[in-house]
Amino acid sequence: MATITRPPVEPGAPSGGPGKRGGISVGPLLAFVGVIAILLMAAMVAMNYMLLSGRGAAGQVAVAAPTTKVGPSAISVVATEFKFTPAEVTIPGPGDLTATIDNKGLIEHDLVIEGIDGRVLAAGGAKASGVFKLAKNGVYNFICTIPGHKEAGMVGRLVVGTPEQTAAKPDQIAYGPGPAAVVQPPVSLKPADAAAKPLPLPQVAAPVNRTAPANVNVTIETQEITAKLADGVTYTLWTFGGTVPGPMVRVRQGDTVTMTLKNNASSKVTHSIDFHSATGPGGGAKVTQVPPGQEATFSFKALNPGVYVYHCATPMVAHHIANGMYGLMIVEPPGGYPKVDREFYVMQGEFYLAGKRGQEGHHEFSMEKMLNEEPDYALFNGSVGALTNGAMKARVGETVRIFFGVGGPNLTSSFHVIGEIFDRVYPEGASEFMTNVQTTLVPTGGSAVVDFKLEVPGNYVLVDHSLGRLEKGLAGILEVEGPANPEVFNPINPLPKP
Template sequence: MEQSSTNRRWELILIGALGGILVAVAFIAFGQIGSSDAAPAQAATGDDVLAAGIAWEDDIIPFLVPKASLPLAPADEVHVANAPAMPPAITRSEQAIVEVHFEVVENVALIDPANGVEFETWGYKIAGDSAPVIGTPGPVIRARVGDVFRFTVTNPASNTHPHNVDFHAVTGQGGGAEATVVAPGETRTIEARLLYPGVFMYHCAFGDVPEHIAHGMYGGIVVDPETPLPPADHEFYVVQSEYYTDSLEPGLSDLDRDALLDEEPSMVVFNGLKGALTENPLEIEVGDRARFFFVNAGIDLDSNFHPIGSHWDAVWQEGATYSPPIRGSQTTLVPAGGGVVVDLIGQVPSRIILVDHALTRAFYKGAVGYVDVVGDPNPEIFEATTES
């Protein structure tokens, strides 16, 4: 008995010692993790990072001309367009004030015209624009880095919900969300400096934000870099987004909240409705370079953006146009709430099919669009060598 209790005491001492060693090892390990966490801050100003070609003193934010001395952008400069159109690139060398005025639209719209599926859509339009638009995606906005973006939003008194806009291109509270809340009948204005070039999403961020986005409140804003991108022959604005309808039958469908919660959209579409870019294909000629300013509005799915029968000749990943593009890609990943700038070249006459290459979405849910390349064949690039 006594012997056994002595053994037990030794066991406890041994366990205690092992425990102590483990704790000490853990301390050392965590200490190392902690110090490696701290390391990048030191390295960021050190020789390693400079050797890698990164110099934080080269701020990518341009010198900001005081806004009190900025002129309005030239009167003939276009800053808004409805999908799939893009305003021309902004190539001026000076900063300016860019004024844009949106109006909120609340509609019931055909989101799958071929099958008669209707949905309550909310969105944005260019104020005063008489073009028939459903407001989703909202118009694309274009300005230049360093510009003051003077944005006004009006929610007509005939609407029923408050809305706002969160611009991913805007630095400040919620991308301007709090300062742009407009109840029906209200108008509000913000001024925001566009600090970074790129292609950015904007969306309503009022109340139940997923609900507002699910009804169609999103679009893109392109901020051109100080050094313009190499020119393209065509520029297009394409937005991918999701609908969560409780029905795919003809008539008015409702928001399926279970599907929204499960992130299982009934439709994934380009430019606001099923068939937007298949009923009205984009057209380019052989030899043309076509550039796409693409936004993935989500809500939830990443996009695997791919041109069937072609390549992305250039990809400005994440739409970050300050950085050089990668060249010669097949499929580019665009996160929800992200964007990309991609170029393709129409090498041979054919129909290039734009898809989200998660192909269930393309084949069954609507994430498909056509780019028709017209012109002379080039058998050096493609030739069917048997008769069909």
């Protein structure tokens, strides 16, 4: 709620109620009542200020605007995901401002007044206060500087002094555009991080090979790593274990998994983990909202076999997923999957950058593009070229399996391998398989297992058959070596190679 009302339309106009749109004549006194409602301390300040400024109950400005400090004042705002309440606060004038952030959210939030030194940080469910030194009247933005939070809507306005004093247009103060409208998109990029490399690839976990359930301990550390996403393009990925996707967890149905999630001390934000394979609130997310430098542990029983996504579930969840926070957990049925010669681990996700695709530099995350579902890159395993540079190799005669998942956060996949037919597909990671499939639809937060035998040598390109995404980097190459097999495929009179 706004704590300032419009200034009088004209002196002596009929009174309206506080906050009533248009025709308001109550003015500063009730403005201060709003402040009182927020905090008793502010009320005292307001009363002092009334005495100092010679204001009357009619709300007219009786003396010239003060240009000197009016003394200490205080505000208190509630922070949640992802807003401040109130989103606009008013204090009578410059001086020391004690700002209290009452964090009723799940994760940490801070309050920074743009252009003013200082920061107040409060953990989820906690309160914190700090003092900001305000030298002059004006309209300031206060924001949460936790990455992504400002873009998600955590912007408020602090009005210091009355509208007359701040020289702002009345409409900008009480009824101006909402917070989202005041956020300016970045116009230029920082230089790319010259030391950044593509993230290493995650390994396929070995088959379980166990005849009875067991207790399995899993520890994963979340790490925020600046990496090369494409040539000349760097981005700070949020990862499970330093890879995108995160480490493959592989257990047997009936196993009890004791999961410890650590959040590296260098992280800027809280992270968590939601296992789609777990049965229980949030799949673990509720008990693993881990601030930087801390850890949390929970256990769950892998009741259902299948191939399951896990992902970070810290608000804004889509932002964390868009930064690379997903992986697969395999829960093998008793006896495991049919044996194949090689297994691969591939996950699809898309990335939303502040700059343009291919624009050299270090890119920040674009909340706007993410909400519009317009990614700059769609990728297998977290970087352009991750799976096209010899990462996937096999030989003619072998059987291969791809554990395939989609992190998203927004795009489903029409997963296809050009030049191959899936002999077996376990659609959506389910227990039953289908046979002889060309393309399998994989939802976000879902998976598929595809098995096929290699008969003919050559390069087989993994794609999402929504092929516009190929231009956004979404490709992998399975390189198959071995003798030609003209009975199956025979280039009788091929065009000469260019």
